[in-house]
Amino acid sequence: SQELEQSPQSLIVQEGKNLTINCTSSKTLYGLYWYKQKYGEGLIFLMMLQKGGEEKSHEKITAKLDEKKQQSSLHITASQPSHAGIYLCGADFGNEKLTFGTGTRLTIIP
Amino acid sequence: KAGVTQTPRYLIKTRGQQVTLSCSPISGHRSVSWYQQTPGQGLQFLFEYFSETQRNKGNFPGRFSGRQFSNSRSEMNVSTLELGDSALYLCASSAAQGYGYTFGSGTRLTVV
Numbered sequence: 001s002q003e004l005e006q007s008p009q010s011l012i013v014q015e016g017k018n019l020t021i022n023c024t025s026s027k028t029l030y031g032l033y034w035y036k037q038k039y040g041e042g043l044i045f046l047m048m049l050q051k052g053g054e055e056k057s058h059e060k061i062t063a064k065l066d067e068k069k070q071q072s073s074l075h076i077t078a079s080q081p082s083h084a085g086i087y088l089c090g091a092d093f094g095n096e097k098l099t100f101g102t103g104t105r106l107t108i109i110p
Numbered sequence: 111k112a113g114v115t116q117t118p119r120y121l122i123k124t125r126g127q128q129v130t131l132s133c134s135p136i137s138g139h140r141s142v143s144w145y146q147q148t149p150g151q152g153l154q155f156l157f158e159y160f161s162e163t164q165r166n167k168g169n170f171p172g173r174f175s176g177r178q179f180s181n182s183r184s185e186m187n188v189s190t191l192e193l194g195d196s197a198l199y200l201c202a203s204s205a206a207q208g209y210g211y212t213f214g215s216g217t218r219l220t221v222v
Contacts, residue, residue: 031208042116042200042215050208088153090211096142096166098202098211100153 003027004091006101013079014109021074021104023089032072033091034063036085037103043088046074076106084108112137114203114214122220128189131217135182135203141210142184144176147198156199159184193222 002048005024006100013019022098025031031050035043047056056063060077076083090098115134125128135142143158143166155168159178176186182203188195198218201213 014118033211035213040198040216040218042114043202043213045210045212070162076123090153092207094207096141096158096160097155097168098145099155100145 003099004101005088006104010105011089012107016078021087022102023072025091027096029069029091030094032065033090034074038042038085079108083106114212116201116214117219120218123191124142124222125191127191130185131199132186132192133201136212139203139205140182143202145200160186167185193221196221
């Protein structure tokens with residue numbers, strides 16, 4: 001079974017609508033990272049969460065880590081075309097590496 | 111400050127050849143890790159170096175190797191290339207665990 005499950009795999013959202021991407025871990029996280037990737041390019045850092053119950057926001061993107069530190073959600077408010085891309089969650093299990101989810105491909109339609 | 115620099119950006123190699131990819135971390139970062147990204151397997155961890163020592167290694171064959179120099183720059187080498195090695199190779203640098211990972215733009219390797 002996967003250590004980190006990300007859902008949904010793809011999402012098509014009308015511009016202006018809100019959306020949520022989830023990331024669930026099979027074990028306790030030391031940290032949870034959210035990245036965005038344009039096709040074939042590097043990962044752009046969005047947010048890092050480390051404490052249970054932590055919530056961070058940047059512009060219209062908010063990420064939360066639950067109290068048990070096993071689940072995180074990424075919420076985009078009033079989506080825009082610039083939000084389109086692949087969103088990846090990466091788990092730090094305390095072993096000097098990140099374990100990534102399978103990614104969520106976000107498409108914004110006008 | 112400058113970000114993580116990976117060279118080259120694109121590479122085309124023939125089966126059986128070997129290839130070396132380079133990664134220059136953010137100044138002051140001593141940890142460099144490498145990942146392979148393919149459509150089928152997603153992002154897979156290759157190895158991580160800290161102060162010239164490999165601390166962690168992923169589940170890849172011995173054809174994949176790496177090293178880190180005293181200035182923290184890192185190289186990864188793939189010998190006897192196979193078609194399945196075609197992928198985007200990403201490196202990430204970090205100051206220390208828990209301080210975040212910054213990724214480079216990647217090297218797109220195509221094996222023909």
